[in-house]
Amino acid sequence: MSVQDPCDHCGLPIPEADLVVDHIQGKDHRFCCHGCQGAYRIITGSGLGDFYQRRDWSETGLPQGAYENLYDDAALQAYVFPTTGGAEISLLLEGIHCASCVWLNEKYLSSLDGVHEARVNYGTHRARVQFDPARVRPSELFDAIAGIGYLPRPYSADNAQLAADRERRSLLTRFGTAVFLSMQLMGYSLALYAGYFQGMDPKAQTIIQWFAGGVTTPVVFYAGWPFLTGAWRSVRNRAPNMDLLIGLGVLAAYGYSVYALIAGGEVFFDTAAMIVTLILAGRLFEGAARRQAGAGVDRLLRLAPSRCKRWIGSATEEIDTSQVQIGDRLLISPGERFPVDGTLETGPTEIDEAAVTGEPLPVTRNTGEEVLSGTMNLASAVTLCVTHPATESFIARVSRLVEEAQARQAPVQRMADQVAAWFVPCVLLVACATALYWGTTADPTLAVLRAVAVLVVACPCALGLATPTAVLVATGAAAENGILFRGGDILEKTGRLTTAAFDKTGTLTRGKPQVVSIHPLGVSESFLLQTAAEAEWGASHPLAQGILSAARERGVKIPPTQGGTVMPGRGVEKRTDRGVLRVGSALFLQEAGIELPQHDLATDATEVHIAQNEIYLGAIILNDLIRPGATDCLRRLQKSGLNTALLTGDRQTTGERIGKPLGIGQIEGGLSPEQKARWIETQEKNGRKVIMVGDGINDAPALSTASVGCAMAGGTDIALETSDLVLTKPELGRVADAVQLAQKALRIIRQNLFWAFIYNLTAIPLAISGNLAPIHAAGAMALSSICVVGNSLRLKRALPRRTSC
Amino acid sequence: MLSSTLILIILSLFLGAGVWLFFVWAVRKGEFDDTERAKYRMLDDDDLPQEVKNEGKKKTDD
Numbered sequence: 094m095s096v097q098d099p100c101d102h103c104g105l106p107i108p109e110a111d112l113v114v115d116h117i118q119g120k121d122h123r124f125c126c127h128g129c130q131g132a133y134r135i136i137t138g139s140g141l142g143d144f145y146q147r148r149d150w151s152e153t154g155l156p157q158g159a160y161e162n163l164y165d166d167a168a169l170q171a172y173v174f175p176t177t178g179g180a181e182i183s184l185l186l187e188g189i190h191c192a193s194c195v196w197l198n199e200k201y202l203s204s205l206d207g208v209h210e211a212r213v214n215y216g217t218h219r220a221r222v223q224f225d226p227a228r229v230r231p232s233e234l235f236d237a238i239a240g241i242g243y244l245p246r247p248y249s250a251d252n253a254q255l256a257a258d259r260e261r262r263s264l265l266t267r268f269g270t271a272v273f274l275s276m277q278l279m280g281y282s283l284a285l286y287a288g289y290f291q292g293m294d295p296k297a298q299t300i301i302q303w304f305a306g307g308v309t310t311p312v313v314f315y316a317g318w319p320f321l322t323g324a325w326r327s328v329r330n331r332a333p334n335m336d337l338l339i340g341l342g343v344l345a346a347y348g349y350s351v352y353a354l355i356a357g358g359e360v361f362f363d364t365a366a367m368i369v370t371l372i373l374a375g376r377l378f379e380g381a382a383r384r385q386a387g388a389g390v391d392r393l394l395r396l397a398p399s400r401c402k403r404w405i406g407s408a409t410e411e412i413d414t415s416q417v418q419i420g421d422r423l424l425i426s427p428g429e430r431f432p433v434d435g436t437l438e439t440g441p442t443e444i445d446e447a448a449v450t451g452e453p454l455p456v457t458r459n460t461g462e463e464v465l466s467g468t469m470n471l472a473s474a475v476t477l478c479v480t481h482p483a484t485e486s487f488i489a490r491v492s493r494l495v496e497e498a499q500a501r502q503a504p505v506q507r508m509a510d511q512v513a514a515w516f517v518p519c520v521l522l523v524a525c526a527t528a529l530y531w532g533t534t535a536d537p538t539l540a541v542l543r544a545v546a547v548l549v550v551a552c553p554c555a556l557g558l559a560t561p562t563a564v565l566v567a568t569g570a571a572a573e574n575g576i577l578f579r580g581g582d583i584l585e586k587t588g589r590l591t592t593a594a595f596d597k598t599g600t601l602t603r604g605k606p607q608v609v610s611i612h613p614l615g616v617s618e619s620f621l622l623q624t625a626a627e628a629e630w631g632a633s634h635p636l637a638q639g640i641l642s643a644a645r646e647r648g649v650k651i652p653p654t655q656g657g658t659v660m661p662g663r664g665v666e667k668r669t670d671r672g673v674l675r676v677g678s679a680l681f682l683q684e685a686g687i688e689l690p691q692h693d694l695a696t697d698a699t700e701v702h703i704a705q706n707e708i709y710l711g712a713i714i715l716n717d718l719i720r721p722g723a724t725d726c727l728r729r730l731q732k733s734g735l736n737t738a739l740l741t742g743d744r745q746t747t748g749e750r751i752g753k754p755l756g757i758g759q760i761e762g763g764l765s766p767e768q769k770a771r772w773i774e775t776q777e778k779n780g781r782k783v784i785m786v787g788d789g790i791n792d793a794p795a796l797s798t799a800s801v802g803c804a805m806a807g808g809t810d811i812a813l814e815t816s817d818l819v820l821t822k823p824e825l826g827r828v829a830d831a832v833q834l835a836q837k838a839l840r841i842i843r844q845n846l847f848w849a850f851i852y853n854l855t856a857i858p859l860a861i862s863g864n865l866a867p868i869h870a871a872g873a874m875a876l877s878s879i880c881v882v883g884n885s886l887r888l889k890r891a892l893p894r895r896t897s898c
Numbered sequence: 899m900l901s902s903t904l905i906l907i908i909l910s911l912f913l914g915a916g917v918w919l920f921f922v923w924a925v926r927k928g929e930f931d932d933t934e935r936a937k938y939r940m941l942d943d944d945d946l947p948q949e950v951k952n953e954g955k956k957k958t959d960d
Contacts, residue, residue: 192938214932258931266925273918277911297900304907 457662559845
């Protein structure tokens with residue numbers, strides 16, 4: 094077994110000093126710490142060793158000590174609900190990577206004594222555990238989950254979420270009902286159509302018509318209830334919208350058919366049922382897309398822990414984060430997230446701010462410096478002096494900011510609503526005029542019949558389908574390619590964009606430093622790299638990772654040694670056979686009394702200097718490289734008619750170094766997050782529609798200000814929350830894909846509306862003059878619907894299917 | 899002729915109603931709350947016959 098073999102539990106490389114070897118089930122296993130060893134023993138001991146064959150993730154797990162037994166039974170009691178035959182608790186699990194994590198948690202929890210059922214939701218990472226409170230305590234469940242390496246947090250759904258869940262279920266039930274009844278109805282309608290053309294026993298016809306009416310009634314008044322109430326609301330508000338058009342069409346078709354059923358004549362209940370069913374389907378899929386895109390909400394709001402430890406004299410007590418007051422002193426262990434904002438009383442420590450700033454490198458914070466809630470303490474236990482209570486913490490403030498920005502945006506006027514706003518009154522006027530005209534020249538019954546015929550013919554079947562089907566197909570095709578539109582309005586906005594603005598770090602660039610050049614002084618390049626790698630061995634700092642991966646790529650042998658001493662923010666010092674190795678910043682080496690030659694590497698890249706004893710060996714330059722596909726993406730965006738811009742907080746020169754070769758039109762350097770948002774605001778005021786592509790909290794205001802905000806995944810939960818267009822894989826090419834698809838979808842929607850109108854415009858005059866038999870109207874209506882749906886389906890092939898997913 | 903058609907129609911209505919009730923029951927029970935899950939279900943091969951499992955273990959041990 095070679096030294097580089099990773100830990101059997103977490104898959105991370107094992108620092109030689111920490112190696113733990115254990116004999117489990119007739120085999121030697123190697124672990125990086127006792128925590129991993131314990132977790133492996135628990136998992137294999139419960140007969141769930143399959144987990145290690147199933148999992149397909151390689152990200153790092155949760156840091157050691159992330160779970161510090163913060164929840165006792167008294168604190169958890171508020172989250173436990175009694176059920177028939179036991180109790181139930183909802184948890185939010187941190188550290189879920191893939192399906193096998195879900196599998197492991199479910200199986201392991203279910204195997205515990207006293208647990209009836211455990212279910213983990215794949216999308217939301219929420220677990221629902223039903224247990225017997227007499228046999229197992231909630232804190233034991235928490236310990237069990239923490240024991241296998243996941244971080245449990247108590248979860249209670251708020252009322253808004255419960256209402257949304259209820260809403261979704263009721264919509265699903267309505268849709269299912271409509272589909273089953275429409276299927277029955279199709280059978281009857283087919284018989285009636287056949288009877289119309291071939292002749293049919295009038296008695297049989299009447300019976301089948303009654304059956305058709307019977308199954309249509311619940312479709313209209315139960316499944317179609319949301320449209321009917323929506324239509325009524327729009328009448329009361331005097332703002333005609335799509336719901337009114339649908340409601341009117343459905344009621345007209347239904348009412349006419351009921352009249353024909355009693356008075357004798359052709360019925361077309363199927364028209365009413367089909368409109369309801371198809372439009373319900375559209376709403377259902379749209380809601381699913383929106384929910385999928387918003388799955389990060391829970392995780393964002395629960396980034397800050399709900400319990401924390403407060404110092405009382407020399408001891409600590411556990412309290413709820415909501416009870417923390419300004420001036421309190423809190424103990425934060427390594428691996429814990431900061432619950433509130435504050436200043437450090439002891440330091441220094443390294444802090445992972447990736448979750449809130451998008452900054453991939455850990456940041457060093459010294460005594461007296463400010464830290465933000467939601468960031469993670471990495472290096473050492475610190476005391477935090479609270480400066481803001483939980484409701485005023487950074488996370489709470491940003492959440493509010495984003496909410497405000499989203500609320501400020503004008504409500505999107507859907508294209509079909511705009512159409513409906515003048516189409517509905519027009520149709521009503523025409524129908525009234527028809528009734529009046531025929532009322533004066535023919536008998537009143539005929540006049541009413543013809544007026545209703547106008548309403549039916551004008552029924553927005555095709556018109557109502559024009560937008561939803563195109564949106565549905567386009568969002569579906571996009572989702573297959575890892576692009577999630579947060580709804581039909583976002584698709585429309587994306588199709589109207591004129592400018593694409595990009596953030597630099599982590600968006601156009603990878604956000605992970607890589608070795609770009611090696612500058613040795615009197616030694617060979619590979620020797621320098623080897624020395625640096627030897628010193629950095631086992632370190633988790635991104636710069637160290639960059640050097641180690643470069644060493645591995647170039648086949649440099651790294652002798653296995655012990656891990657060095659990490660000086661946060663400065664470098665690594667390590668004693669070896671050939672003396673003391675120092676790797677770090679220029680300042681770090683100078684402080685150790687090593688003279689650095691004056692040289693001018695003159696870049697904005699990161700320099701790492703290396704010394705052996707007192708001898709300076711050289712420097713390695715690391716830089717954040719441009720993402721693959723950036724050039725192609727920008728070229729395609731420009732081809733689609735968009736202007737491009739680069740907005741960065743870095744210096745103008747850095748921006749130009751990245752932006753110029755990519756052919757970006759406008760480069761703005763040195764912008765603060767507020768300035769980025771203001772730049773976009775100015776552009777929007779000048780009539781431009783801007784898409785902002787970014788990935789951190791830095792961009793959150795800019796993402797909300799822009800017409801369309803787009804977060805690259807691998808970004809943060811908060812960024813996912815602010816963006817309208819979410820990319821599941823951080824590939825820039827998908828931004829261009831999304832824009833092209835949206836433009837095409839917009840074209841197809843316009844074509845659909847055009848065809849639907851042509852149909853209505855030709856059919857309405859025929860109906861007014863009384864020359865349109867209802868059966869012909871129904872046939873033409875079906876034909877126009879098929880045209881519209883078929884046209885929308887063309888969007889399915891708008892994106893090339895990728896071989897890799 | 900007419901009465902047999904009528905019986906068939908009513909029969910199909912009952913069938914449909916049965917399926918509909920099953921659907922409503924499933925929605926109530928929360929079967930549609932997590933549609934992601936279904937595609938991983940088949941991979942939970944807990945019900946494999948014992949000998950297949952043993953063989954798999956041997957292979958990984960080798």
